[in-house]
Amino acid sequence: MKPSCLALIPARGGSKSIPGKNIKMIAGLPLIAHLILQCRLSKHLDRVAVSTDDPQIAEVSKRYGAEVIWRPAEISGDTASSESALLHALEHLRTAENYVPDYLVFLQCTSPLTIAEDIDGTLDKCIAENADTALSTTNFHYFVWRKHKDGSCDGINHDKAFRPRRQDREDQFIETGAVYVMKTEGFLKHKHRFFGKTVMHVMPAERCCELDEPVDFEVAEMLLRAQKRKLQEICLPEKVSAIVFDFDGVFTDNSVYVSEDCKESVKCSRYDGMGISLLRKHTDIKMAVLSTEVNKVVEARCKKLKIECIHGVEDKLPVLKKWMADNAIERENLIFVGNDVNDYDCITFAGCGTAVADSHKSILAAAKLILNSNGGHGAVRELTELVINKIRTGK
Numbered sequence: 001m002k003p004s005c006l007a008l009i010p011a012r013g014g015s016k017s018i019p020g021k022n023i024k025m026i027a028g029l030p031l032i033a034h035l036i037l038q039c040r041l042s043k044h045l046d047r048v049a050v051s052t053d054d055p056q057i058a059e060v061s062k063r064y065g066a067e068v069i070w071r072p073a074e075i076s077g078d079t080a081s082s083e084s085a086l087l088h089a090l091e092h093l094r095t096a097e098n099y100v101p102d103y104l105v106f107l108q109c110t111s112p113l114t115i116a117e118d119i120d121g122t123l124d125k126c127i128a129e130n131a132d133t134a135l136s137t138t139n140f141h142y143f144v145w146r147k148h149k150d151g152s153c154d155g156i157n158h159d160k161a162f163r164p165r166r167q168d169r170e171d172q173f174i175e176t177g178a179v180y181v182m183k184t185e186g187f188l189k190h191k192h193r194f195f196g197k198t199v200m201h202v203m204p205a206e207r208c209c210e211l212d213e214p215v216d217f218e219v220a221e222m223l224l225r226a227q228k229r230k231l232q233e234i235c236l237p238e239k240v241s242a243i244v245f246d247f248d249g250v251f252t253d254n255s256v257y258v259s260e261d262c263k264e265s266v267k268c269s270r271y272d273g274m275g276i277s278l279l280r281k282h283t284d285i286k287m288a289v290l291s292t293e294v295n296k297v298v299e300a301r302c303k304k305l306k307i308e309c310i311h312g313v314e315d316k317l318p319v320l321k322k323w324m325a326d327n328a329i330e331r332e333n334l335i336f337v338g339n340d341v342n343d344y345d346c347i348t349f350a351g352c353g354t355a356v357a358d359s360h361k362s363i364l365a366a367a368k369l370i371l372n373s374n375g376g377h378g379a380v381r382e383l384t385e386l387v388i389n390k391i392r393t394g395k
Helices: 032-042 055-063 080-099 115-128 183-190 214-235 271-280 294-303 314-327 341-349 361-366 379-393
Strands: 005-010 047-052 067-070 105-106 133-140 145-147 153-154 171-185 198-203 240-246 286-289 306-313 334-338 354-355
Touching: 005 032, 032 047, 032 055, 032 115, 047 055, 047 080, 055 067, 055 361, 067 080, 080 105, 080 183, 080 379, 105 115, 105 183, 115 133, 115 171, 115 198, 145 314, 171 183, 171 198, 214 314, 240 314, 240 379, 271 286, 271 294, 271 379, 286 294, 286 314, 294 306, 334 341, 334 379, 341 354, 341 361, 354 361
Parallel strands: 005 047, 005 105, 047 067, 133 198, 240 286, 240 334, 286 306, 334 354
Antiparallel strands: 105 171, 133 171, 145 153
């Protein structure tokens, strides 16, 4: 039987080094959202919960698909340990739901480069080796020194009189601070994260980054954007034959302008229009808009962009399936882009269900690919560039 696994992310609101750190925007998303979204991609995790005392962190966490466990003030200060938050959350779930997972996965959102592979790798190691605890590490090959009271120094992990080559040294590892796994029963008994047999999962060094100072955000921003683009391209179908878009909330920012004579208008991005034009120029991918709205502006915009327009559709999935059959499109080669609950069936049906960044939480939870851009603010352009780059590079 598959063991039950709960991810817990402690995230208090009182950060002093970087105010509002846990929800500070980085690479297009609140910091904590990056980790929650990776938890969704894990093959092991059954649930993900955020322990917080802060309403804003709670709201963001829920929006991206995590449960929230409210942390009392007495364990939310600067001196409170992470273990205290974990123990409180486990007690809350046991009391409220009689739920005690087999494994507890403690994650820190200040390690934003962590991906599902790192979470699952640490869990796999713990389970496969029947360990009590596990942690993520990365290779360490530096010489470490200590300073004495008299000002002199000597080596900690080496003899200063002997400088062996890197390949001749014994392997050493440092704790990344990203992922910790514990058998829940043992953690409740010992109340600390390294009891019993401990094993480690080795992460690539390029995914190890902890955010403690403002400058760390600048470095992480560049690394995270590069990582996310690579992961997004992996999510795309091997062959993209067609892209079908919702309109409102994808080509627009989901707002509507109503004039005195009750005429409606919306705002679209010219960047998106250029993205459609470039995709049409460089590929033979079929495109269409599938919209619930009955509005002349949808038809007019599609006509200008030279893409097929199907609007006034209440139940989208049957219409999408018919359009695919008419155009000989295989499910695995289809990208569907949406943002709200009426797109859910199409998002989950398509080979690559795609959500704009400000989608409804149910769509974010269901999508295979989540764009960095909001609807009406370059999301369509972002997707078209991803597809064009994938075709050009052959990856």
